[in-house]
Amino acid sequence: MRDAVQDEIIEQFGGLEWLDRYSLLISFGRELEPMDEKFRTEENSIGGCQSKAWVRAYEVDGRLMFNADSEAMITRGIISLLLKVVNNRSPREILDLDLYFLDEIGLKSNLSPARADGLASIIRRIRELAEGEVN
Amino acid sequence: MTDYSKDYSKDFPILEKEIYGKRLVYLDNAATSQKPDSVIRTLSEFYRSDNSNIHRGVHYLSEISSERYEKARAKVSDFIGADDPGEVTFTAGTTDSINQVACSLKPILEGNEVLISGVEHHSNIVPWQLAGAKLRAIPMDEDCNLLPDSIEITDRTKMIAISHASNVLGSVNPVKEITEIAKEHDVPVLVDAAQSIQHLPIDVRDIGCDFLAFSGHKMYAATGVGVLYTSERFSDIMPSRGGGGMIDRVTLERTTYLKPPLRFEAGTPHIAGAISIGAAIDYMQNIGMDHIRKREHEVYSYAREKLLGTDGVTVYGNTDLMCGSISFNLDEIHHYDTGLILDKLGIAVRTGHHCAQPLMRTLGTEGTVRASFALYNTKEDADRLLEGMEKVRMMYA
Numbered sequence: 001m002r003d004a005v006q007d008e009i010i011e012q013f014g015g016l017e018w019l020d021r022y023s024l025l026i027s028f029g030r031e032l033e034p035m036d037e038k039f040r041t042e043e044n045s046i047g048g049c050q051s052k053a054w055v056r057a058y059e060v061d062g063r064l065m066f067n068a069d070s071e072a073m074i075t076r077g078i079i080s081l082l083l084k085v086v087n088n089r090s091p092r093e094i095l096d097l098d099l100y101f102l103d104e105i106g107l108k109s110n111l112s113p114a115r116a117d118g119l120a121s122i123i124r125r126i127r128e129l130a131e132g133e134v135n
Numbered sequence: 136m137t138d139y140s141k142d143y144s145k146d147f148p149i150l151e152k153e154i155y156g157k158r159l160v161y162l163d164n165a166a167t168s169q170k171p172d173s174v175i176r177t178l179s180e181f182y183r184s185d186n187s188n189i190h191r192g193v194h195y196l197s198e199i200s201s202e203r204y205e206k207a208r209a210k211v212s213d214f215i216g217a218d219d220p221g222e223v224t225f226t227a228g229t230t231d232s233i234n235q236v237a238c239s240l241k242p243i244l245e246g247n248e249v250l251i252s253g254v255e256h257h258s259n260i261v262p263w264q265l266a267g268a269k270l271r272a273i274p275m276d277e278d279c280n281l282l283p284d285s286i287e288i289t290d291r292t293k294m295i296a297i298s299h300a301s302n303v304l305g306s307v308n309p310v311k312e313i314t315e316i317a318k319e320h321d322v323p324v325l326v327d328a329a330q331s332i333q334h335l336p337i338d339v340r341d342i343g344c345d346f347l348a349f350s351g352h353k354m355y356a357a358t359g360v361g362v363l364y365t366s367e368r369f370s371d372i373m374p375s376r377g378g379g380g381m382i383d384r385v386t387l388e389r390t391t392y393l394k395p396p397l398r399f400e401a402g403t404p405h406i407a408g409a410i411s412i413g414a415a416i417d418y419m420q421n422i423g424m425d426h427i428r429k430r431e432h433e434v435y436s437y438a439r440e441k442l443l444g445t446d447g448v449t450v451y452g453n454t455d456l457m458c459g460s461i462s463f464n465l466d467e468i469h470h471y472d473t474g475l476i477l478d479k480l481g482i483a484v485r486t487g488h489h490c491a492q493p494l495m496r497t498l499g500t501e502g503t504v505r506a507s508f509a510l511y512n513t514k515e516d517a518d519r520l521l522e523g524m525e526k527v528r529m530m531y532a
Binding site: 074 | 155468469470471472475476479480486487488501502526530531
């Protein structure tokens with residue numbers, strides 16, 4: 001099922017050269033609200049990636065809000081896009097989400113567990129956190 | 136004056152590749168090198184015409200493959216200046232070689248101490264810990280020069296295990312000086328030559344080490360194969376693994392083992408891989424190790440000086456002799472971001488901790504960008520790297 005937030009991202013990135021895509025990700029990364037130091041805990045950290053990353057979730061009126069961060073700016077940019085898509089949804093909606101925008105803007109390879117940016121682990125963590133709320 | 140500008144990249148088919156529409160600049164040679172056509176042909180022709188198991192068959196093909204395998208061993212022996220091919224064991228790679236030594240010597244190492252340097256790869260740290268040894272680093276100065284005069288050898292020091300060249304910094308450690316000191320105390324020395332065998336002429340007799348470990352794939356040969364040189368004086372150590380091909384006599388009560396090298400080669404080895412090491416040595420010796428060293432030094436120094444002369448770049452380590460790797464960071468820009476953008480410019484580097492976390496802590500960084508050079512890299516490659524870094528910086532401006 002198409003999703004308005006993801007379609008909007010795809011439109012923004014459509015037809016851009018690689019370096020322009022990265023420039024855009026860098027600017028999104030800069031806009032991402034940094035995670036408060038007190039939440040950068042071992043519990044919230046994502047292991048196994050080259051740039052340290054953290055994810056946490058909190059609930060507002062039955063909807064999940066995520067807060068995530070990374071040391072690398074391009075990864076922050078991708079996180080920023082990801083949060084635009086997953087934030088403010090019910091846990092069930094999050095679990096049903098097909099994150100097709102990553103593929104369509106050329107970031108599918110970043111989802112491979114072999115990649116070092118930990119994006120795959122960040123998405124896994126988001127799903128686990130949503131699952132925890134459903135159960 | 137010798138001309139060091141010859142373009143060897145023509146010998147390496149993969150280097151014709153374009154990545155994202157740009158000529159590939161491959162600067163990840165410390166991770167693995169590319170393979171020359173002669174090595175690729177040797178591998179393919181072996182499987183096409185000579186493939187058979189070694190040392191066991193009575194038949195024609197087995198004789199041919201055994202002969203080729205042993206010829207490769209003799210080439211390695213000659214290449215590293217060993218006294219006898221019997222001192223050369225084929226292993227799965229540097230990591231495997233070091234693990235085998237640590238495992239064989241476990242009864243001596245357990246509860247005792249191994250001296251290493253502060254620039255070691257995890258493969259020269261973890262095997263000793265698994266053998267139950269405590270590790271102590273030989274002191275170094277702030278530029279990562281080891282200080283052999285500060286080596287402290289105690290009764291509990293049972294091994295000194297040192298990388299010849301750092302996979303992160305490209306710093307070359309004074310292994311000869313270290314073996315001289317070790318000899319006074321009768322402590323064996325293992326030299327990890329994974330990052331030097333492809334760059335510098337190596338002579339185990341000159342270095343005076345007891346063990347030397349290196350990988351095939353970083354010296355233009357196949358992956359999954361490597362070498363462990365074991366000096367004659369350790370020829371009777373217990374093999375770390377048992378199986379076929381390494382025994383003299385087996386009964387259910389007791390087994391006796393063959394002499395090295397077969398003693399240390401249980402099971403079917405990577406026959407084609409070992410032969411590919413022979414082909415890679417032929418390739419390098421045709422050019423000449425001294426020529427390779429000088430040519431690489433020109434390109435390496437050129438790249439390093441350019442990096443050092445660029446504002447906003449931190450270059451790590453500075454020793455008298457350097458080869459292969461250069462580690463750096465662009466100030467305020469995460470190494471991973473730099474690597475991602477360089478990739479899209481067709482430049483392959485590695486980023487991260489490079490399996491050397493203790494060194495990263497010493498350098499005060501989580502990771503670096505590492506450009507690592509091989510004999511086919513040129514000053515033009517270094518220029519492309521510098522241009523790429525300028526591009527990265529502009530994107531962050």
